[in-house]
Amino acid sequence: MATVTDAAEVAMNGDGAVPQASEAPPGVAAAAEGETFPPDVVFRVEDLNCYYGPNLAVRDVTMDISEREITAIIGPSGCGKTTVLRCFNRMNDLIEGARATGTLLFRGVDLYDPRVDPVEVRRRVGMVFQKPNPFPKSVFDNVAYGPRIAGSVPKSELPDVVEASLRRAALFDEVKDRLKDSAIGLSGGQQQRLCIARAIATSPDVLLMDEPCSALDPISTAHIEELMHNLKEEYTIIIVTHNMQQAARISDRTAFFTADVDAESNSRYGLLVEFDDTEKIFSNPSDERTENYVTGRFG
């Protein structure tokens, strides 16, 4: 596969690009053991299986997550959307008995390699949860939490980082006079934007969002969607959503998952049905199950 990519690159760039081609491989090649890892692919998932104890929860997921795009994961309840999302920052490690097999590469590095520290992964792959979960601390301390524990920002620069993160999350103007107040006093929509600000304060590469608007009213949802559109310029975003219109509105690529029942063991598991450009998924899906779901005939 490496040779195919190389050949394609050389063919595309012609002779003039040879110096560039020989420049790029050393660093990248080291990460992916000789294989050239495409620089615009943030995550490469190959044959990922997720288990909870002995139960297979999601089967054979294969997908590439591209840089600075919004990838939406949609599907009916119980199809493993959240399970897959929580693999991207090893959040499933917190659940007793959860494990994953297969390959999950983050910029060419196997995330499930024993040498990988999940804490470091989570600093690069931030997460926003379904229910807003601010810390019961001040607005400022919420956003400063990540940089503080990482020790990545000198104390004198913390206010700047906090302000920049809050601005990025389109919340600063609303809370600039209440930075010292408890975050619990904010409205639900503000709390969720605070959680986004907290997630981007550690300057991650990727933002994972697990149904971030499911607990919010339409106006707050619109706020967050607009915000995601802006965040896309800097971050790669993967969002799980129940709301198909939301996926259609904001995402570049959409993965449709569904649940199936294993004939032998009679147990339910999730699987990836189709992964393509959002436009194609919603207008001209190649799988019948996708079409039934997006047209509302099932699920």
Place this chain on the structure above:
Amino acid sequence: MRLGRVFDDRTRRVVTSEVYRRSRDVRGGLFRVLLQIALLVALLVLAILLVDTVTDGWSILDGRLGDFLAGGLRSQSGDPELGVFQGIRGSLWIAVFVIVLAFPLGIGAAIYLEEYAPKSRLTSFIDLNIRNLAGVPSVVYGLLGLAIFVRGLKDLTGGQSVTAAGITLAVLVLPIVIITSAEAIRAVPQSLREAGYGAGATKWEVIRTQVLPYAAPGILTGTLLSLSRAIGEAAPLILVGAVTGFLGGQSGLVDVSQLQERFTALPIVITEWVQESGRDRGFAPAAAAAIVVMLVVVLLLNSAAILLRNHFEKKR
């Protein structure tokens, strides 16, 4: 009225008969009254006890409170030096031992059990046994204290000393501290932990910055209740060898050199004087006054706990 035109009278009558309160909710009212009676009985018993005790001890509380607080165990009730100082001293030192030994050990064990220990059969077995230990009669702990801390570790504790008593009572309340702390830690919302991990915190950082601050008020409530229990215990102290008759030569609340000497404590003083009052009527008011002193000590400790808890609750 326009109302009559929009809703005709018949509809209104039907709906009225459906939604108007037909009869009083008798069972609900009865239940409420029963609950009020339960509360009243509990408060009444407490009030009667309190009034009775204060009246019995009034001659001392009103007459010679200063001397009583400074005095010691004496064999005659008429002795002007009769008082509870040694009892207060012993009880306070027991409290210190409980705070220093049982609190850190118990809270630490609770953190381990809830946050680190794998969810295995062994863990639930240990959990079950800690719960059982909390129900073991205090006399049994007294026997344990006698065997281990008074006899076994004589060189360390000095035998029948306040040190041995303090360690024994610390062991007595340890299971309670563990259970209440574990309960408080279990009540921390999982979403809070996930938020911490999601922001790139290590397990220790999540525990230190999120779990413990959130659980602090609950942990504090449980631990201080157990402190009150330790201060009120008399049975294990008798076995450990608290002095009941005459105890001389103790002065100063914080004289560390006396930690290995013989001791007494407030519950022991009270028990002793109540027994003596059969022989010498004068001990009855002394016992009542000592009870009031002990209640005040416990009350002070509890108010300190409540203040601390409010402080932590505001912070979380």
